[in-house]
Amino acid sequence: MPVDDPAAATATATAPSAEPAGARGADRGGLPPPARRRRGTGAGTWCAIAFLTLLAVAALTAPLLPLQDPERVDTDALAAGFSSGHWLGTDALGRDVLARTVYGARVSLVVAVGATAVGAAVGTLLGMIAGLGRGWTQAVVMRATDVLLAFPALVLALAVIGAVGPSTLSVTLVIGLLFVPGFVRVVRAPVMSLSQREFVLACRAMGMSTPKLMAREILPNVTAIVVTYAVTMFGIGVMVEGALGFLGVSVPPPSPTWGGMISEGRQVLADHPMVSLTPTLVLVLVVLCANVIGDRLSSLLDIRGAML
Template identity: 40%
Template sequence: MTGQPYPEPAASPTATEAGREPSLRPARPRWRETLGLLARNPTAAGAATVLVLVALVAVFDQQLAPEGPNEISVEDRLQPPSTEHWFGTDDLGRDVLSRIILGASVSLRVGFTAVGIALVVGTLIGLLAGYYGKWVDDVLMRFMDVIFAFPAVLLAIAVLAVRGPGPTNTAIAIAVVYVPIFARVTRASVLGVREEVYVRASRSVGASDLRLLTRHILPNAAPPIIVQTSISLAFAVLAEAALSFLGLGTQPPNPSWGLMLAEGRGYIELAWWIAFFPGMAIFLVVLCFNLLGDGLRDVLDPRQRTAMGGGR
């Protein structure tokens, strides 16, 4: 019997291949390309550079500060900016520049600690609510709605009223305010990812929930969370300054930008520099975090990324 030979049967997958997850998940984020696109955005790159410099100042504050934060010199009190005291002195003769440098570590430490706590707790809540849905989603998000219903400043003040003032308690108070925000952002992002093809394919071959959440869902739901982190850092620094200004955050004589604003408001006409320079430090850091967040949003948005990359 003539004719075309029968095609050879396809080789059956081995046991190892059968148990392997299908390679349908998207490629890992191209961090090098992302950083390259971010560097091509002059506003975001400039903001990131300023923030890195401020962070270095906060880390090496003891070495960079010309004087100690609480070195009082009565004869030098209320001195205007000069070559000896670049930012002038306050009502106790303390060097304003030194206190701003040393206050950077306090303000940034509180801001990063608060956002770090809110990021971990809020992201975990959002992951569980978005992935499992149903009653888990209802219980967790209704609890977040209760917290979110309180005005942010009043909620932070209430937490500090219970725990007492201080940098650590200030970080906790700010974190409580931002947990619902991170939970909402994470949940919304997870809802858009959990039914993707690569997630359903991994689930069909028996991948555990923990593996799905950590290896597939969270990395692909991360861009909005990263942008929210940058924006939250800006408001956390601002919130720390506001609480210290009200006397509920960092306590004297420790240096803090918000506390320095409070100390200088009584001398605004006589010695404007006492409040002006810490106010400018707050303004600069908050502005740079917001500009960096805008740049990250553009770079991590797929449509904006394609346009910035020349349509690739």
């Protein structure tokens, strides 16, 4: 019998494996290297989270912070610039811009969070009903959604708030109502797909009621989609509340709102632009941060979907 060549045996033992590099990385980490890199949150996302957290903490603890009374009028500093007493200056009535911006965050964040919660709760429920229902149930929900979408959102908000009167509760409910159709459409599509899956059909065959089926089987599978969409709608809620405040139909004075501050700053815009620029910059940053976080959540959701 021929004797094996020792050199050939050594070369064979030390030769690299023919297995693709991507497959080796997938075996070690559960995901291919590019996917593993995408799972990191990223510096931009952490900066967005930090800014929103800092703003929320400042708004909640505003009475404890060394800020001036946002409603106090300083007659010696009408539309004044930067100073040791007023770090960002004052508006046309002598009210501190920094204090009003921080206190205005309380209104904007409360309205945006409340409106998003209302839209998510109602829209998710109706979306699941429309996705699981057939016949008149689905038709009624979708036609009501189409009717709401047919109205110009800002005109509808102005009409309803003008009828019931401006307040934090009315503004929150109206903006939440405007968010419902979007949540219905976002939830309905995956629910229709889930309704034909084996585990849902098995639950129906065992006689599980529709409410229990939605709570136990459907809702956990659409929660990630709802949360991702809700983060984006939170930013839109801040923007809508600012638009209503600019038009004078948001939370009435003397409570400061970012939209109201932007509108009031037009009187001294040429000489003291920071009166309007400060709330505008904060509003833009909040919307930008919400979009960044929403986009990152959407990316992570796509990765999880690819693993199923």
